[in-house]
Amino acid sequence: MPGRPSADVAVRLLREQLGGLSSSPATQDAWSAFIRFGRLRFDTSGSPDADGLLFQYGVFSFHGTPAFSLDLTRQFEVLDEAGDHDHLVQVHCELVYEPTPALAALGDFNSWFFHDSGNDVDQWAETLTSRKPGQSSGSTAL
Template sequence: MLILATRDALVSMLADAGVNPDAMTPAAVRTTVEVFRGFAALPVEGVLPPEEDGDGVLAQFGTYDFRGRPEFSADLTRQFAGAGGVDAPVWQLSCTLYWAAHAATEGLGCGHLWSFGKTLDEFFAEAGALPGWAWALDSPEAPQDLVITFAEL
């Protein structure tokens, strides 16, 4: 798969798993993570290998007002560094879940974890144990939004 096809691949995989970004449920959070885990294992052409930090996954969480109001977000991002040397582009495909901020989510703080130097199994186990991701995976609250973005840095 080419870098430019990754967004469509992820969107298709989520749809095939029954995840509807416009009608999220608490159970869809875990499904989204499982789909992203499968997506992270797919090979992508023209990318430096993971051991050269060319293909990695970032898990992050926190309460921010990026969209004009305080929201708690839990995000998985796959980053692709092109194999063309120091001037090669870097792309990020992010899958971000948003909830209304409240005392419980604000108490989680913020954090992040990169997959570099880890197997995907190790990474997803550690990511799921991060306070914000543990809350997101076990919360009875449905996310307000699931937003998928793809950008060149």
């Protein structure tokens, strides 16, 4: 879409939103910054899954030692010259915590939001913010 920034500047724009936070930001501060970033619209193809937000958490061993990870990701579809899917680009903010019993008890969860799907990013964020700890693990999409 004309007038919207390219996904090439998404890392810079996410860093701007996170810029005022400490090197160990509070979870709520990082979430608020991510939602501000999530409200920005980028020049994408306009297909329902060309610009998505992912909220996910769980205890994982990606780097050897188990840790509770809260990952906030933005995913962009990149098209080739013919306008067909070429690849995906992801920009993310990951918060890592010691996997305390309380965090481990949350299980794992993920939820996607896609711009151009007819849904509202603020409604998605509110649904996740109001989600009660201990609700069943799994995934949702808006």
